[in-house]
Amino acid sequence: LIAMDGSQERHAIHDPLYCFRGAGWEVRQSHLLPVPSGNARHLSLSKGTVSAEALYWISNGTARHPSPFRYWMQATARRLSLGKSGEEPVLILLQPATGEAVDWTRLLSEFPDLFRL
Secondary structure (H helix, E strand, O other): OOOOOHHHHHHHOOHHHHHHHHOOOOEEEEEEEEEOOOOEEEEEEEEOEEEEEEEEEEOOOOOOOOOHHHHHHHHHHHHHHHOOOOOOEEEEEOOOOOOOOOOOOHHHHHHHHHHHH
């Protein structure tokens, strides 16, 4: 689990696809996965003969989405309103420690505290 807060460093949060591709991963599949109050993005990745998965979303505590552009809009509105527009959005990124496939729906239902971030 990686949780990134961009309130002190506005460049800390960016499109996870950029980092994966920059690290040599190929995105084989990408699709939305419904989560409470929004959607996450599920990625199937490969690098040579190695496969991996990742799931990420951006949350401001009430709504969840995988859009870096929407994050940028939320963070900009928050800065311009001096914090009155809502909480600072955070990026939540989940990756399994092993190469095994994950039942993301089951995992998320067993750890509802992930949606309190």
